[in-house]
Amino acid sequence: MDSEVFAREVGRLIRKRRKALGLTQSMLSQMTGTSRRYLVSLELGESPGVRIDTLCRVFTALGMTISISVEEYDESAEQSERDRPSLLSENRFADDKESYVHAFEHMVENLGRPIA
Template identity: 40%
Template sequence: MLSTAEDLGRLVKKERKALGLTQAELALTSGTGLRFISDLENGKPTCQIGKTLTVLKTLGIRLMTSSPDSPGVG
């Protein structure tokens, strides 16, 4: 379960490395910048959500959500 920006950053870094990608390669394939990838992997809490979702999709990471009133939506 992810509960912090740092948790998400660690996940992104782990998946990027598992795919054998450099930060620069991930930035290029996701249409973001190298600085953004670095900030995201380092858990910067103010990273833009739209770009973050794009990076997750590029890495094949599915984001699942849930609320107290309903089962997981994804």
């Protein structure tokens, strides 16, 4: 997911939750210490470089959370997987892992940028 798609999806979720709670953009801006214009940009997905701390304040005010999970390394599961025949090569797994890591790094990098 590129940063523009991510920003639009986050904005859609924020708007939906804000409206479900019966809050106006002005009310939410006061609750979060942000400007109403900032929230408009955020909801429209026009802020792909939103700062993570600001996004967390908005999410907290709306009763939402941001979650990042990492799978635990399980050596016994890996051994079990190796014992079973697979249609996927180990190279495919390595390529997938690399693309997930790259996508995550890109997402985190963009979240730390201030809004222009």
